[in-house]
Amino acid sequence: MTFDAAVVRKDFPIFETETRGKRLVYLDSANTSQKPRQVLDRITQFYETENANVHRAVYELSEKATAAYEGARAACARFIGAPAPRSVVFTRGTTESINLIRFTWARQNVREGDEILITEMEHHSNLIPWQLFVQETGSILRHLPIDDDGRLRTDLLEEYVTEKTKLVSLSLMSNVLGTINPVRTIADAAHAVGAKVLVDAAQAAPHLRFDVNDLDADFLAYSSHKMCGPTGAGVLWGREELLEEMPPFHGGGEMIREVWADRATWNEIPYKFEAGTPNLAQAVGMGAAVDYLEGLGMEAVREHELELTRYALERLESIGATIYGPRELHDRGGVVSFNVEGVHPHDMSTIVDQEGVCIRAGHHCAQPLMRRLGVPATARASFYIYNTPEDVDVLIEAVEKSKGWFA
Numbered sequence: 576m577t578f579d580a581a582v583v584r585k586d587f588p589i590f591e592t593e594t595r596g597k598r599l600v601y602l603d604s605a606n607t608s609q610k611p612r613q614v615l616d617r618i619t620q621f622y623e624t625e626n627a628n629v630h631r632a633v634y635e636l637s638e639k640a641t642a643a644y645e646g647a648r649a650a651c652a653r654f655i656g657a658p659a660p661r662s663v664v665f666t667r668g669t670t671e672s673i674n675l676i677r678f679t680w681a682r683q684n685v686r687e688g689d690e691i692l693i694t695e696m697e698h699h700s701n702l703i704p705w706q707l708f709v710q711e712t713g714s715i716l717r718h719l720p721i722d723d724d725g726r727l728r729t730d731l732l733e734e735y736v737t738e739k740t741k742l743v744s745l746s747l748m749s750n751v752l753g754t755i756n757p758v759r760t761i762a763d764a765a766h767a768v769g770a771k772v773l774v775d776a777a778q779a780a781p782h783l784r785f786d787v788n789d790l791d792a793d794f795l796a797y798s799s800h801k802m803c804g805p806t807g808a809g810v811l812w813g814r815e816e817l818l819e820e821m822p823p824f825h826g827g828g829e830m831i832r833e834v835w836a837d838r839a840t841w842n843e844i845p846y847k848f849e850a851g852t853p854n855l856a857q858a859v860g861m862g863a864a865v866d867y868l869e870g871l872g873m874e875a876v877r878e879h880e881l882e883l884t885r886y887a888l889e890r891l892e893s894i895g896a897t898i899y900g901p902r903e904l905h906d907r908g909g910v911v912s913f914n915v916e917g918v919h920p921h922d923m924s925t926i927v928d929q930e931g932v933c934i935r936a937g938h939h940c941a942q943p944l945m946r947r948l949g950v951p952a953t954a955r956a957s958f959y960i961y962n963t964p965e966d967v968d969v970l971i972e973a974v975e976k977s978k979g980w981f982a
């Protein structure tokens with residue numbers, strides 16, 4: 576089946592609605608994506624026919640709920656090439672997954688004077704946890720610089736990845752620049768000094784096919800809500816041997832094996848990290864989102880987004896917009912941050928909203944990156960499977976209109 580965004584769009588009920596009385600042009604999928612009927616129906620089906628708590632009861636309904644939940648885990652594992660479902664921990668999303676590593680693996684393995692390396696382009700969710708961690712432990716946080724094109728300075732790896740480095744935590748794809756980072760190169764450098772690698776795949780998972788083995792990652796995090804799934808679900812994948820050695824994250828029901836008044840032993844992985852009743856329907860919905868994306872084919876998704884990005888870059892350039900991030904199309908995903916002289920991005924997004932266009936304006940949860948780029952904010956259009964060239968045309972017209980307002 577050839578990919579046709581106009582057909583895909585029909586799977587998404589939200590596009591039957593209008594905004595400001597206009598056709599909805601949703602260009603904020605890097606923030607959160609829209610949800611197809613297949614995912615919404617799966618969640619409803621779960622509540623209507625399978626709802627019970629998982630892992631706790633022997634009656635048939637609970638078995639059905641457990642099968643649905645574990646089926647979703649298997650799908651989430653398959654999606655990233657994880658060797659086994661048991662290496663996939665369900666979390667609330669990327670932010671929680673990164674914090675899980677902060678409170679478990681990092682506490683166990685990173686000491687005063689040790690270094691954690693992130694990059695200048697990280698989302699706050701891969702920055703703040705480490706700022707807090709180094710404040711608590713006396714370890715040191717370093718930031719691999721980017722060049723003026725928005726690429727990581729891999730030429731500086733020798734200087735930044737040293738015997739002191741214990742963890743390198745970086746995004747596979749930037750939510751601001753769209754840059755797709757050479758994670759494997761960085762993982763090789765990290766492993767050469769015995770450091771572990773945590774990959775923030777929040778932006779990559781919805782758009783790119785990748786494999787944790789090819790990346791040679793040790794941990795990898797992604798979120799359901801950016802890839803057609805519901806909010807409140809996400810994944811932390813980890814190498815089994817690392818997960819086995821890590822202490823638990825939250826304490827409570829489900830994560831234990833045997834409990835006495837004053838102590839307890841822990842359940843096997845991944846349940847050791849899933850205290851309490853999980854976000855069951857959300858996890859099941861996330862599994863349905865994986866099935867949906869696999870049905871479209873991640874290669875086709877990528878091809879479609881490359882085409883749209885190529886077109887958007889061309890058109891934005893033609894109206895004199897400043898574009899941030901790599902110019903080489905194949906080094907970037909479908910996230911385009913830009914500025915137009917004389918129009919503040921916040922004003923622009925308010926004006927284009929009048930035309931039915933949803934874009935994000937601001938620092939995109941990456942304030943240090945904004946400082947590096949020398950701007951307080953950017954506008955950002957981000958594309959997904961349901962966007963069409965027509966959406967780009969509407970965006971450009973609306974941006975032109977915003978220029979007119981301030982001329």
Ligand SMILES: Cc1ncc(COP(=O)(O)O)c(C=O)c1O
Pocket residue numbers: 605606667668669670671698700701746748749750775777778798800940
């Ligand atoms: C690169 C990146 N990392 C992490 C996150 C945080 O994801 P979540 O809010 O789903 O936890 C985001 C969200 O925008 C992101 O773009």
